[in-house]
Amino acid sequence: MMKEHQHYLSGMVKELKPSGIRKFFDLAASIKGVISLGVGEPDFITPWSIREAAILSLEEGYTSYTANPGLLELRQEISGYLNKRFGVQYNPVDQVIVTAGASQAIDLTFRAILNPGDEVLIIEPAFVSYAPLVTLAGGKPIPVSTHPSNGFKLTAEQIENAITTKTKAILLCSPNNPTGTYLNKEELTEISRVVEKQDLLVISDEIYAELTYDDEYTSFASIEGMYDRTILINGFSKGFAMTGWRLGFLAAPQPFTEQMVKILQYTTMCAPHMLQHGAIEALRNTYHEVESMRRSYRRRRNYIVQSLNNIGLDCHTPGGAFYVFPSIKKTGLSSEQFAEELLLAEKVAVVPGSAFGESGEGYIRCSYATSMEQLQEAMQRIKRFMDSLESKENRVQELSTNN
Amino acid sequence: MRLSGEELEVLSILEENHRIPVQDIALMVNSSVEDVSAIIKKLEDEKIIVSYPALIDWSKVAGEENIVAMIDVKVTPKRGVGFDEVAERIYRFPEVTSLYLMSGAYDLSITIEGKTMSEIARFVSEKLSTIDNVISTTTHFMLKKYKHDGVIFGENNDRDRRMVVSP
Numbered sequence: 001m002m003k004e005h006q007h008y009l010s011g012m013v014k015e016l017k018p019s020g021i022r023k024f025f026d027l028a029a030s031i032k033g034v035i036s037l038g039v040g041e042p043d044f045i046t047p048w049s050i051r052e053a054a055i056l057s058l059e060e061g062y063t064s065y066t067a068n069p070g071l072l073e074l075r076q077e078i079s080g081y082l083n084k085r086f087g088v089q090y091n092p093v094d095q096v097i098v099t100a101g102a103s104q105a106i107d108l109t110f111r112a113i114l115n116p117g118d119e120v121l122i123i124e125p126a127f128v129s130y131a132p133l134v135t136l137a138g139g140k141p142i143p144v145s146t147h148p149s150n151g152f153k154l155t156a157e158q159i160e161n162a163i164t165t166k167t168k169a170i171l172l173c174s175p176n177n178p179t180g181t182y183l184n185k186e187e188l189t190e191i192s193r194v195v196e197k198q199d200l201l202v203i204s205d206e207i208y209a210e211l212t213y214d215d216e217y218t219s220f221a222s223i224e225g226m227y228d229r230t231i232l233i234n235g236f237s238k239g240f241a242m243t244g245w246r247l248g249f250l251a252a253p254q255p256f257t258e259q260m261v262k263i264l265q266y267t268t269m270c271a272p273h274m275l276q277h278g279a280i281e282a283l284r285n286t287y288h289e290v291e292s293m294r295r296s297y298r299r300r301r302n303y304i305v306q307s308l309n310n311i312g313l314d315c316h317t318p319g320g321a322f323y324v325f326p327s328i329k330k331t332g333l334s335s336e337q338f339a340e341e342l343l344l345a346e347k348v349a350v351v352p353g354s355a356f357g358e359s360g361e362g363y364i365r366c367s368y369a370t371s372m373e374q375l376q377e378a379m380q381r382i383k384r385f386m387d388s389l390e391s392k393e394n395r396v397q398e399l400s401t402n403n
Numbered sequence: 404m405r406l407s408g409e410e411l412e413v414l415s416i417l418e419e420n421h422r423i424p425v426q427d428i429a430l431m432v433n434s435s436v437e438d439v440s441a442i443i444k445k446l447e448d449e450k451i452i453v454s455y456p457a458l459i460d461w462s463k464v465a466g467e468e469n470i471v472a473m474i475d476v477k478v479t480p481k482r483g484v485g486f487d488e489v490a491e492r493i494y495r496f497p498e499v500t501s502l503y504l505m506s507g508a509y510d511l512s513i514t515i516e517g518k519t520m521s522e523i524a525r526f527v528s529e530k531l532s533t534i535d536n537v538i539s540t541t542t543h544f545m546l547k548k549y550k551h552d553g554v555i556f557g558e559n560n561d562r563d564r565r566m567v568v569s570p
Contacts (some may be wrong), residue, residue, distance in 0.1 A: 019570060021568055021569070021570050024568055025567065025568040025569070028567045028568050029566075029567050029568075034567055035570060036565075036567045038564050038567060038568035038569070039566070039567070039568065039569055041565060041569060043565070045561055057438050082448065127570060129570070130570045177570075198518065247476065271454045295415070299412070299416065299432070300431070301432040301433045302430060302431050302433045303427060303430040304434070306430045308429060347567055349567055351568060370563075372420070372423065372427075372431075376427060
């Protein structure tokens with residue numbers, strides 16, 4: 001006789017918390033006419049020449065497996081791109097792996113480096129997948145909270161405070177999802193000193209590297225002494241507007257990649273063949289489109305940061321990605337309440353900051369990867385919402401003074 | 404004329420959509436309304452911004468569909484003024500909507516719009532061909548407009564297909 005299905009499930013998986021975004025998605029999806037500032041992907045469709053290259057690849061019958069780490073031709077392009085863009089050198093033959101999205105690259109990394117109980121520092125507010133991926137690989141995610149007072153920039157001291165004898169690695173994401181915070185060369189160098197001193201590895205999620213608006217991007221692997229300690233994660237999703245393709249890559253010292261390739265062999269084999277041809281085209285011929293998208297995001301960033309500040313929602317100017325992370329503390333609402341009430345009252349979807357870790361409470365994530373027209377409308381609606389909160393508060397105050 | 408980075412930004416924003424309020428442009432380029440207004444005025448005065456027309460798909464308006472033809476014209480250039488004089492004679496006709504000097508097998512490329520085919524035929528035979536310097540004309544009637552000035556006409560297949568909230 002079979003027991004309850006629950007009985008057969010892995011305890012570890014059962015204990016994973018469902019993503020805080022999921023819950024909000026269900027609510028937002030049930031309402032018509034929503035303007036969404038809750039989308040974590042570009043509003044651009046993949047440039048046509050990339051799509052066309054993938055179509056051609058299918059027409060020509062490239063439907064077989066590729067080598068586990070991906071087509072050598074693509075790895076060569078990636079290696080050339082990393083060198084040209086970020087000044088880091090990786091051998092395409094044995095230091096570069098093409099993955100099904102940057103998320104798989106992160107998963108591969110944790111599986112390759114973690115022993116049971118090893119601790120990984122996750123800098124919060126953080127992308128929702130990091131901590132669960134550490135857990136699934138048998139490690140222990142240790143949240144490290146950053147502070148709004150310096151625009152959520154990670155400091156060396158914050159790392160030091162979280163270090164234990166079991167700390168193995170730190171996951172950096174710059175520019176960051178959800179805060180948009182970007183760490184410049186000096187700030188990364190500060191961090192590298194602790195990394196060196198504490199003998200840590202760094203998983204550097206550089207998926208938003210193409211989307212920085214004030215400075216040239218610095219890859220963590222290019223910081224002096226960090227090359228051998230860094231697993232560089234990047235991909236095509238954000239910069240090239242290719243989220244649905246699920247194409248990412250990692251580059252790392254060969255002893256790491258050698259082990260990761262084994263995991264690939266036994267799990268997904270390789271990333272889809274025809275899509276890899278699209279990625280080759282992306283790196284070869286579409287950089288001007290990346291630049292044009294970057295310019296477009298930059299304008300919208302300026303617009304939304306100033307608009308939110310004008311409305312009275314304090315918002316620092318993020319250096320990259322396509323998110324702003326304004327404070328909603330003055331409303332007295334929790335970030336979940338704020339997001340829910342805004343959605344119900346004005347049909348604007350934002351993501352509660354608490355979905356990205358404890359230190360995100362009191363904030364909301366607004367993505368500006370949406371058209372200017374939609375942004376303009378969303379700002380009007382948010383203003384109306386804030387005004388209504390204020391007048392509600394005034395009425396409450398009036399009532400209490402009258403009594 | 405060399406333009407500043409900010410001026411180029413303003414131009415590029417207006418090129419995409421000139422109906423965007425100056426206030427919003429100012430926010431997008433991190434500047435003040437006064438500064439952006441001054442930039443726009445300068446660009447207009449310098450005729451860098453030439454005009455602000457709307458791009459209209461007349462084929463959707465019953466009774467307002469136009470017949471469009473492109474005419475390749477060979478001409479003899481005139482000493483001292485080259486092609487400019489004959490070009491001017493041609494572009495002054497209101498039915499000529501665009502006129503370019505081309506390299507290659509012919510010299511001038513004209514776009515002309517009319518209500519009927521015979522209207523265009525009349526223009527070619529009575530007005531264009533009779534100009535002294537015009538040697539020959541080849542008229543191509545446009546059958547369908549797919550894309551114009553960077554804008555795709557007809558069905559918009561580029562609607563937002565993203566999920567409403569994602570990480």
